[in-house]
Amino acid sequence: MSHRYPIRMNRRLFLSSVAMLTITAPAVSFARTISGSLPWEPMASDPPARVIPGGWQFFTPKEAALVEAIVDRLVPHDDLSIGGKEAGCAVYIDRQLVGAFGTSSRLYTQGPFKPALPTQGYQGEADPAQRYRAGLAAMDAFLKQRDGKTFVELKPEEQDAFLTEMEAGKVDLPNGVKAAGFFGLLLQNTMEGFFADPIYGGNKDMASWRMLGFPGARYDYRDHVAKHNQPYPLTPVSIAGRPEWLGKGA
Amino acid sequence: MTRILPRKDVVIVGLGWTGAILANELTDQGLDVLAVERGPWRDTATDFNIGYAQDELRYSIRRDLFLQPVVETMTMRNDPSQTALPMRDFGSFLPGNGVGGAGVHWNGHTWRFWDSDFKTKTNLTNKYGAARIADLQVEDWGVTGADMEPYYDQFEYLAGISGKAGNIKGQLQEGGNPFEDPRARDYPNPPMQMTYAPTLFAEAGRSMGLHPFPTPSANMSRAYTNPLGITLGQCTFCGFCERFGCANYSKSSAQTTVLPVLMKKANFEVRTDSEVLHVDLASGGKSARGVTYIDSSGEEYFQPADLVLLCAYGLHNVRLMMLSGIGKIYDPNSGEGTVGRNYCYQTNAGVQVFFDDKNFNPFIAAGALGQTIDDFNGDAFDHGGLDFVGGAGINCIPTNGRPIGTRPTLPGTPKWGSAWKKATVEGYKSTLSFSSQGSSYATRANYLDLDPTYKDRFGRPLMRMTFDFPDNDVRMSNYLCDRMEEIAKKLGGKQYAVGRRKKGWDSVPYQSTHNTGGAIMGTDPKRSAVNVFLQSWDVPNVFVIGASAFPQNAGKNPTGTVGALAFRAADAIRNQYLRNPGAPLVQA
Numbered sequence: 113m114s115h116r117y118p119i120r121m122n123r124r125l126f127l128s129s130v131a132m133l134t135i136t137a138p139a140v141s142f143a144r145t146i147s148g149s150l151p152w153e154p155m156a157s158d159p160p161a162r163v164i165p166g167g168w169q170f171f172t173p174k175e176a177a178l179v180e181a182i183v184d185r186l187v188p189h190d191d192l193s194i195g196g197k198e199a200g201c202a203v204y205i206d207r208q209l210v211g212a213f214g215t216s217s218r219l220y221t222q223g224p225f226k227p228a229l230p231t232q233g234y235q236g237e238a239d240p241a242q243r244y245r246a247g248l249a250a251m252d253a254f255l256k257q258r259d260g261k262t263f264v265e266l267k268p269e270e271q272d273a274f275l276t277e278m279e280a281g282k283v284d285l286p287n288g289v290k291a292a293g294f295f296g297l298l299l300q301n302t303m304e305g306f307f308a309d310p311i312y313g314g315n316k317d318m319a320s321w322r323m324l325g326f327p328g329a330r331y332d333y334r335d336h337v338a339k340h341n342q343p344y345p346l347t348p349v350s351i352a353g354r355p356e357w358l359g360k361g362a
Numbered sequence: 363m364t365r366i367l368p369r370k371d372v373v374i375v376g377l378g379w380t381g382a383i384l385a386n387e388l389t390d391q392g393l394d395v396l397a398v399e400r401g402p403w404r405d406t407a408t409d410f411n412i413g414y415a416q417d418e419l420r421y422s423i424r425r426d427l428f429l430q431p432v433v434e435t436m437t438m439r440n441d442p443s444q445t446a447l448p449m450r451d452f453g454s455f456l457p458g459n460g461v462g463g464a465g466v467h468w469n470g471h472t473w474r475f476w477d478s479d480f481k482t483k484t485n486l487t488n489k490y491g492a493a494r495i496a497d498l499q500v501e502d503w504g505v506t507g508a509d510m511e512p513y514y515d516q517f518e519y520l521a522g523i524s525g526k527a528g529n530i531k532g533q534l535q536e537g538g539n540p541f542e543d544p545r546a547r548d549y550p551n552p553p554m555q556m557t558y559a560p561t562l563f564a565e566a567g568r569s570m571g572l573h574p575f576p577t578p579s580a581n582m583s584r585a586y587t588n589p590l591g592i593t594l595g596q597c598t599f600c601g602f603c604e605r606f607g608c609a610n611y612s613k614s615s616a617q618t619t620v621l622p623v624l625m626k627k628a629n630f631e632v633r634t635d636s637e638v639l640h641v642d643l644a645s646g647g648k649s650a651r652g653v654t655y656i657d658s659s660g661e662e663y664f665q666p667a668d669l670v671l672l673c674a675y676g677l678h679n680v681r682l683m684m685l686s687g688i689g690k691i692y693d694p695n696s697g698e699g700t701v702g703r704n705y706c707y708q709t710n711a712g713v714q715v716f717f718d719d720k721n722f723n724p725f726i727a728a729g730a731l732g733q734t735i736d737d738f739n740g741d742a743f744d745h746g747g748l749d750f751v752g753g754a755g756i757n758c759i760p761t762n763g764r765p766i767g768t769r770p771t772l773p774g775t776p777k778w779g780s781a782w783k784k785a786t787v788e789g790y791k792s793t794l795s796f797s798s799q800g801s802s803y804a805t806r807a808n809y810l811d812l813d814p815t816y817k818d819r820f821g822r823p824l825m826r827m828t829f830d831f832p833d834n835d836v837r838m839s840n841y842l843c844d845r846m847e848e849i850a851k852k853l854g855g856k857q858y859a860v861g862r863r864k865k866g867w868d869s870v871p872y873q874s875t876h877n878t879g880g881a882i883m884g885t886d887p888k889r890s891a892v893n894v895f896l897q898s899w900d901v902p903n904v905f906v907i908g909a910s911a912f913p914q915n916a917g918k919n920p921t922g923t924v925g926a927l928a929f930r931a932a933d934a935i936r937n938q939y940l941r942n943p944g945a946p947l948v949q950a
């Protein structure tokens with residue numbers, strides 16, 4: 113006998129059900145008893161939500177300008193590709209910070225928080241959203257104090273020099289922000305945005321995939337597997353389709 | 363308040379690879395079987411949907427299909443003098459979650475361990491003397507390669523493994539692994555079509571007198587109908603394999619090899635989104651009454667059952683035993699206790715060879731498509747003049763070209779800016795990587811127990827993992843890196859880089875989800891938690907199925923052996939245990 117639920121429990125509901133257990137509100141059960149058949153249901157899939165650029169959901173306009181300046185240095189515009197800002201890396205980060213990633217809602221966040229061995233990973237109390245808020249403020253506060261300018265007011269070479277110092281942990285940012293740790297987070301998220309499927313707001317028009325020759329969301333390479341050392345002929349596709357399909361040209 | 367449910371013959375904790383196998387075997391026996399699974403139901407069309415399965419960010423980086431640390435994590439430290447802290451995110455290994463377990467998103471390298479692996483202690487002592495392994499706590503498994511052969515065969519035919527036999531009934535087979543034990547027959551499917559990098563790797567190895575062969579793969583080289591009558595499709599080399607469910611029904615898992623048959627049986631039932639909290643023992647602690655589980659609304663249930671099978675993945679099996687009071691928790695100081703003893707891992711290292719003039723099309727790949735060289739694995743080579751025991755398979759199995767995670771660059775390349783970008787484009791298509799997957803041998807101070815400080819979401823102690831690479835294993839890995847350098851030189855290329863294994867196991871970068879031991883099998887109840895049929899010595903109506911049973915790990919992926927042990931346990935339950943339920947199959 114099969115007791116089916118009218119609506120399939122999707123990812124978002126599941127994660128909220130996890131959260132419900134950690135707070136003590138009366139909760140809905142998604143538990144199912146399945147017997148007698150495969151409980152497949154049509155149209156029950158859980159596709160990703162597409163990021164629509166425009167506006168900021170996490171960053172203030174000032175923070176957004178700073179992040180756009182940073183991502184444009186990490187992934188500069190040159191003859192290989194567009195820059196990180198145009199590719200949408202800041203939009204990508206903005207949307208990640210209002211989701212599960214930003215709030216660490218899937219991670220283990222119970223205390224006590226103690227100093228860690230390098231092999232024990234990040235042990236801070238702050239989640240990525242809090243780290244961005246504090247880290248961005250600390251960068252500009254530090255630069256204002258030292259150079260009398262904010263990051264966006266620096267010349268590109270000066271911006272690179274400062275990011276290099278942060279990467280090496282050579283600057284003491286205010287409010288206990290660890291420069292190397294925050295730089296690592298910025299770099300990780302910028303690269304995610306630049307190389308992820310464009311559906312998440314970065315990698316505009318699959319710029320990074322075209323640059324690398326990565327065909328994207330294709331799923332069948334049987335006709336090319338034996339063609340060793342020969343370039344793959346087709347251009348990339350994304351989960352969200354291709355610019356051509358939207359009438360924008362390749 | 364705990365609700366009490368009607369009794370079942372068998373309750374299985376976890377419906378992953380082993381849970382599905384046991385459930386199918388025991389329902390065939392006519393038993394009424396319930397599986398309780400912590401995660402959600404998953405099926406191909408819905409959860410590994412071809413419209414968006416190719417999403418690196420969601421599945422590989424954010425790891426949508428995996429166990430989330432908010433649900434359960436572990437604490438870790440490298441040695442007993444340190445304070446363990448929780449892995450706030452998983453990194454080094456990634457346990458599964460939901461129907462199908464880690465089998466949903468594995469690669470599918472499917473190995474047999476060798477007779478010499480099952481007799482590690484005896485074999486090494488006889489060959490090199492007891493002093494050689496004095497720093498280690500290796501053990502025999504209590505089974506032989508011949509005991510295991512029929513069960514390996516059963517798993518390989520269930521899963522449709524693509525490969526080439528190296529030894530059929532003692533006859534060496536051209537193109538297979540000459541070091542493997544005799545097998546009764548060839549793999550059910552021929553090897554997969556080879557991509558370019560493993561082809562060059564194999565040519566280089568062969569020209570050096572080594573013995574490369576196609577890695578046995580759970581990615582289908584052709585459409586295949588398994589003995590249950592379930593058909594899998596041909597792998598299309600999509601390159602979204604490890605960490606992803608297969609949208610093509612081409613990678614064997616519970617979903618593609620068991621569930622379509624199992625789910626139709628009237629005497630089987632699965633409850634999803636329900637976490638087993640512990641096994642309930644009768645007073646005296648010598649038999650199990652059933653399990654207590656909690657569903658996602660926080661409602662608690664007691665499920666009575668005559669037989670309890672822990673199939674929750676090795677690490678979770680061990681924690682459930684500890685939380686239930688099944689067996690005594692291991693104490694590294696006294697050496698007493700068996701639960702948590704002999705936790706082992708895998709000792710890996712890697713090499714990259716950079717070319718100017720080659721295009722490997724890294725995105726044309728599958729999880730287990732490649733070539734392996736076993737000349738320096740386990741007992742295949744003489745350790746007489748060497749300062750270590752154990753070994754590694756050398757694998758060239760390029761699994762993907764997904765660009766967030768796979769962007770090889772020459773050593774010394776900056777991590778950002780225009781110079782980074784140029785080097786990234788140059789390295790993307792023209793880098794050949796291969797690696798050594800080394801054995802992991804037990805020591806006294808590598809173990810699992812319960813953490814004194816950190817709790818799960820229900821307020822119960824997390825499991826604590828104390829682990830570092832033993833000196834023996836680091837020496838082994840260095841020896842393998844020297845051999846890999848020789849292959850790298852032979853391959854040519856403009857430059858190569860070797861990533862050697864160092865002391866200080868780091869829980870952050872991914873290494874492998876091959877956690878073994880903690881509830882090991884054996885013939886002595888003082889040194890093992892389960893007998894050679896995976897039956898608990900202490901509570902005989904509990905069987906503990908998984909890599910938790912490995913006394914130490916070989917230089918091979920575990921699941922071929924896990925699947926074989928599952929079939930062997932099922933056989934023992936069907937043909938021996940049920941004649942006299944509740945009695946031990948082996949007298950202590």
Ligand SMILES: Cc1cc2nc3c(=O)[nH]c(=O)nc-3n(C[C@H](O)[C@H](O)[C@H](O)COP(=O)(O)OP(=O)(O)OC[C@H]3O[C@@H](n4cnc5c(N)ncnc54)[C@H](O)[C@@H]3O)c2cc1C
Pocket residue numbers: 375376377378379380381398399400401456457458459460461462463464465466467468469470471472473604605636637638639673674675676678682730875876907908909919920921922924
């Ligand atoms: C990324 C990755 C790649 C891998 N590649 C390979 C490979 O190439 N070759 C190989 O041999 N192996 C590989 N493995 C390992 C392989 O997946 C496992 O060995 C195999 O799945 C183990 O089977 P199992 O039944 O023991 O556990 P699983 O298949 O993980 O099933 C355990 C199930 O128990 C459930 N569970 C856990 N705790 C509870 C609880 N308290 N209550 C209820 N349910 C619970 C889990 O949700 C899960 O569904 C890989 C693993 C990963 C993660």
Ligand code: SF4
Pocket residue numbers: 580581582596597598599600601602603604606607608609610611612613727728729
């Ligand atoms: S590589 Fe093959 S087996 Fe793996 S997910 Fe893709 S099609 Fe499936």
